[in-house]
Amino acid sequence: xxxxxxxxxxxxxxxxxxxxxxxxxxxxxxxxxxxxxxxxxxxxxxxxxxxxxxxxxxxxxxxxxxxxxxxxxxxxxxxxxxxxxxxxxxxxxxxxxxxxxxxxxxxxxxxxxxxxxxxxxxxxxxxxxxxxxxxxxxxxxxxxxxxxxxxxxxxxxxxxxxxxxxxxxxxxxxxxxxxxxxxxxxxxxxxxxxxxxxxxxxxxxxxxxxxxxxxxxxxxxxxxxxxxxxxxxxx
Amino acid sequence: xxxxxxxxxxxxxxxxxxxxxxxxxxxxxxxxxxxxxxxxxxxxxxxxxxxxxxxxxxxxxxxxxxxxxxxxxxxxxxxxxxxxxxxxxxxxxxxxxxxxxxxxxxxxxxxxxxxxxxxxxxxxxxxxxxxxxxxxxxxxxxxxxxxxxxxxxxxxxxxxxxxxxxxxxxxxxxxxxxxxxxxxxxxxxxxxxxxxxxxxxxxxxxxxxxxxxxxxxxxxxxxxxxxxxxxxxxx
Numbered sequence: 001x002x003x004x005x006x007x008x009x010x011x012x013x014x015x016x017x018x019x020x021x022x023x024x025x026x027x028x029x030x031x032x033x034x035x036x037x038x039x040x041x042x043x044x045x046x047x048x049x050x051x052x053x054x055x056x057x058x059x060x061x062x063x064x065x066x067x068x069x070x071x072x073x074x075x076x077x078x079x080x081x082x083x084x085x086x087x088x089x090x091x092x093x094x095x096x097x098x099x100x101x102x103x104x105x106x107x108x109x110x111x112x113x114x115x116x117x118x119x120x121x122x123x124x125x126x127x128x129x130x131x132x133x134x135x136x137x138x139x140x141x142x143x144x145x146x147x148x149x150x151x152x153x154x155x156x157x158x159x160x161x162x163x164x165x166x167x168x169x170x171x172x173x174x175x176x177x178x179x180x181x182x183x184x185x186x187x188x189x190x191x192x193x194x195x196x197x198x199x200x201x202x203x204x205x206x207x208x209x210x211x212x213x214x215x216x217x218x219x220x221x222x223x224x225x226x227x228x229x230x231x232x233x234x235x
Numbered sequence: 236x237x238x239x240x241x242x243x244x245x246x247x248x249x250x251x252x253x254x255x256x257x258x259x260x261x262x263x264x265x266x267x268x269x270x271x272x273x274x275x276x277x278x279x280x281x282x283x284x285x286x287x288x289x290x291x292x293x294x295x296x297x298x299x300x301x302x303x304x305x306x307x308x309x310x311x312x313x314x315x316x317x318x319x320x321x322x323x324x325x326x327x328x329x330x331x332x333x334x335x336x337x338x339x340x341x342x343x344x345x346x347x348x349x350x351x352x353x354x355x356x357x358x359x360x361x362x363x364x365x366x367x368x369x370x371x372x373x374x375x376x377x378x379x380x381x382x383x384x385x386x387x388x389x390x391x392x393x394x395x396x397x398x399x400x401x402x403x404x405x406x407x408x409x410x411x412x413x414x415x416x417x418x419x420x421x422x423x424x425x426x427x428x429x430x431x432x433x434x435x436x437x438x439x440x441x442x443x444x445x446x447x448x449x450x451x452x453x454x455x456x457x458x459x460x461x462x463x464x465x466x467x468x469x470x
Contacts, residue, residue, distance in 0.1 A: 125438055128445065172470075175456070201459040202452070203360055210363065210452045213445040217437070221410070221469055224436040233468045234456055235407075 006037040009084035011077050011091055011099070013041035014052040017115060018090035020162030021154065022056045024194040026070045027165060034193040038071040042080030049074030063166050081106040086113065086186075088154075093118035093136050100143045107148045111183045114140050114208070115154035117215040125223065126216035130209055137177070137208035149183035151176060152208035153191065155215050158229035161196060172231030175202035175211050200234065241272040244319035246312050246326055246334070248276035249287040252350060253325035255397030256389065257291045259429040261305045262400060269428040273306040277315030284309030298401050316341040321348065321421075323389075328353035328371050335378045342383045346418045349375050349443070350389035352450040360458065361451035365444060372412070372443035384418035386411060387443035388426065390450050393464035396431060407466030410437035410446050435469065 008025060012018050022041060028034030041056070043049035053074040060067050074080075081087045081103045091099060093116050100107075116136040120129045133139040137152040144150065153176045161172075174197040178184035188199035202211060218230045243260060247253050257276060263269025276291070278284035288309040295302050309315075316322050316338045326334060328351050335342075351371040355364045368374040372387040379385065388411045396407075409432040413419035419436065426434035437446060453465045 125442075127441075175452075200456055203455045203459055206362075207360075207452060207455065210445070210448040213448060217410075217442060217445045218469060220438045220442065221435055224438055227469070230469045233470065234453060234462070234465045235468065 004036065005071075006035055006086060007040065007084040008037050009040045009042050009080040009087045011042035011080060011087060011089055013039075013090060014043050014048050015090055016159045017154070017157070017162065018088075019052070019056065020157075020159050021088060021090060022052070022072060023059065023165050024162060024196075025190075026056065026060060026067075026072055027065070027195060028190075028193045029069045030065060031193055035190055039073070040080040040083055041072065041074045042077040043074065044077060046074060046076050049076070049080070060165075078103050078106060081110070084110070086111045086190075088113040089116055089140070091116065093131075096136065096140060097143055100140065104144065107144050109147045111149050111151060111186060112140065112144060113151050113153050113187060115152075115157075116140070117155055117212045119216040125220045128213040128216050130212065134206065135209035135212050137205050137212070141205060149178065149180040150205060151178040151180070151183050151187045152202070152205060152211060153177070153187050155211045156218060156232050157197065158231050160229040161231060165195065171196055171198055173198050173200050173233050175200050177202040177205050177207045177211065179205045239271065240306075241270055241321060242275065242319040243272050243321045243323065244275045244277050244310075244315040245323045246277035246315060248274075248325060249278050249283050250325055251394045252389070252392070252397065253323075254287070254291065255392075255394050256323060256325060257287070257307060258294065258400050259397060259431075260425075261291065261295060261302075261307055262300070262430060263425075263428045264304045265300060266428055270425055274308070275315040275318055276307065276309045277312040278309065279312060281309060281311050284311070284315070295400075313338050313341060316345070319345070321346045321425075323348040324351055324375070326351065328366075331371065331375060332378055335375065339379065342379050344382045345384070346421060347375065347379060347383050347385050348389065348422060349385060349387050350392075351375070352390055352447045354451040360455045363448040363451045365447065369441065370444035370447050372440050372447070376440060384413065384415040385440060386413040386415070386418050386422045387437070387440060387446060388412070388422050390446045391453060391467050392432065393466050395464040396466060400430065406431055406433055408433050408435050408468050410435050412437040412440050412442045412446065414440045
C-alpha cells in the first residue's frame with residue numbers, strides 16, 4: 001500500500017451507512033483537495049467484505065467515475081482494523097462491545113470514529129437507549145486502549161443522501177465531537193470533503209449523547225411529518 | 236376580556252425568550268390567519284410584569300405597528316395563570332418546581348407549554364443536566380394536575396431572532412412534543428403564525444429530552460464555530 005494514503009477501515013461497511021461512507025471516502029481520491037485514502041471494508045465474513053468492496057467499485061464505475069486511483073478491499077474486522085490508521089464503526093450498538101473485545105489490540109494509537117446510535121423501537125417510534133456510560137461514544141471509549149482517540153461523528157446523516165453520490169444538492173451540517181483536538185481536526189477535514197457535509201466542531205466527547213439522541217428524533221420527525229431522509233442544519 | 240380571544244400567560248415574560256415570545260404572539264392579532272389572543276405577562280413582581288407589558292407595547296409601536304387590537308397586560312404569576320387558557324413557562328428550571336407548587340390549582344385543564352432547558356455551565360461550555368424524570372418536561376408533568384396538558388415547545392429558537400420582529404429572514408423548524416394530540420395541534424398552530432417558525436410534530440412528551448439537550452449543544456456549536464443565534468432546520 002502507498003504509505004502517503006490514509007488507510008481507513010470501515011467495519012460493518014456492508015451495511016447502509018457503511019456503504020454510503022465508503023463511496024464518499026473513495027471519491028475523495030478524485031478530488032484535488034480530498035484526503036487520499038485506501039479503504040478496507042471489514043466484516044465478520046471475509047466473503048461479505050470482498051463482495052461489498054467489489055460492489056462499491058462497480059457502483060462508482062457505473063456512475064462514470066475513473067476508479068483507477070481508488071482502492072477498496074475487503075478483510076475480516078480484525079485485519080481491517082489492524083491495517084488502518086482510522087477505524088470507522090458502522091455497526092449496531094449491540095454488536096459493538098463484543099467486536100471491541102475482539103479487535104482491542106489493533107486499536108492502539110488509532111483514530112476510532114463512532115457514528116453508533118443505541119436506539120430501540122417503541123410502538124411506531126424510535127427511542128434513544130444509551131448505555132450507563134451516557135452514550136455509545138463514552139461506552140466505546142471505556143472499552144478501547146487509552147491511546148485510542150475516539151471521535152463521535154456521522155450520526156445525523158441520511159443514508160439515502162450519502163449513498164447518492166451523483167445527485168448531491170443538500171449540504172447538511174455534520175457535528176464532530178472528541179476530547180482529542182488533533183483527531184477531531186482530522187475527522188472534520190475528512191468530513192469537509194465528503195461532498196455533501198459541512199463539519200461543525202461539536203465540542204468534547206461527552207456531547208455525543210445529544211448527537212446520538214438526534215438520530216431517533218430525526219427518524220421520528222420524518223415519520224410524523226411525512227418527510228424523508230432528513231439531514232440537519234444549524235443557521 | 237373578549238372571550239373569542241385566546242388568553243395566554245407568559246410566566247417569566249420579563250426575560251429574554253419571554254420577551255420575544257410576547258412580541259411574536261402579539262403580532263398574530265395583526266395577521267388575518269394569526270391566532271387572536273390577549274397576553275398576560277406573569278412575574279413574581281407585579282411591577283416588573285406591568286413594565287414588561289408596557290415595554291412590549293411600545294416596542295411594537297416603535298416598529299410602526301398599529302397596537303389598537305393588541306392587549307398585553309401584567310399580573311402576578313398566580314393571577315396570570317388563573318386568567319389564561321394557555322400558560323407558557325419561560326422560566327429557569329431551578330425556579331420551576333416552586334412556581335408550580337404556588338400556581339398548581341390554576342392549572343386544571345390548561346395547556347402548559349414548557350420551553351424549559353435544565354443546563355449548567357461546565358468550563359467554557361454548557362451541559363444538559365436533566366432531572367431524574369429524564370427531562371424538564373417530564374418533571375413538570377409530574378408536578379401539575381392530571382388534567383393539565385403539557386406541551387414541550389420553543390426550546391431551540393434563538394432569542395435574538397425571535398425578538399427581531401421586523402427583520403425575519405430565517406425560518407427555523409420548531410419541534411412540538413406532547414402526549415395530548417389536541418393540545419399539540421393547538422401549539423403547532425400557534426407556532427405556525429409566529430412569523431419565523433415552521434412547526435414539526437416531535438412526537439410524545441418523552442421526546443422532549445432530546446429537544447432540551449439540543450439547546451446547550453447549539454449554544455456550544457455557536458461558541459466553538461464562531462456562529463451566532465443559531466436556529467435548526469431539518470431537510
